[in-house]
Amino acid sequence: MLPPKELSLLASLFGACAVLVWRVHEGRSVVTARKILIPPLGMSTGFCMFLAPQCRIPWLWALGAFLLGATVFAYPMLHTSRLTRVGNNVMMHRSNAFFLVIIVLAIVRVAAHSYFDRFLSITQTGALFFVLAFGMILHWRVRMYLQYRRITAPAPLPESTLS
Secondary structure (H helix, E strand, O other), rough: OHHHHHHHHHHHHHHHHHHHHHHHHHHEEEEEEEHHHHHHHHHHHHHHHHHHHHHHHEEEEEHHHHHHHHHHHHHHHHHHEEEEOOOOOOEEOOOHHHHHEEEEEEHHHHHHHHHHHHOOOOOHHHHHHHHHHHHHHHHHHHHHHHHHHHHHOOOOHHHHHHH
């Protein structure tokens, strides 16, 4: 059996690969409001980990991680993906840099995880990075949902037909 730190690294690399595969598949299918909103809702169940005392972190750390994720780490995701209308469907359009962003975020995560593992337990480090990831995903998905609503909103009628 692998030691916990090596197992965590392996899980991070596996997770990054899974995200890349998922994003390729997602880019080929029609985007719906449900597909945008379910990932952060499903991910929010992860906050149950804080019921276990060994996962708890100070509130200020959690707030800092959330804000760091929602601002700094969400920024590349926001600027490398956008929704476009193709006929009656809404599709995800990604720049070529999107996959590079995912890979760089994974590398930053692994490096930061290694650093924080020196000061925190592996469960606290995981909890801290969960909150950071949630902030990033939530901001990205909320912005995507607002963009989806703009794209799918009925076009306003011209003023000449209103009179």
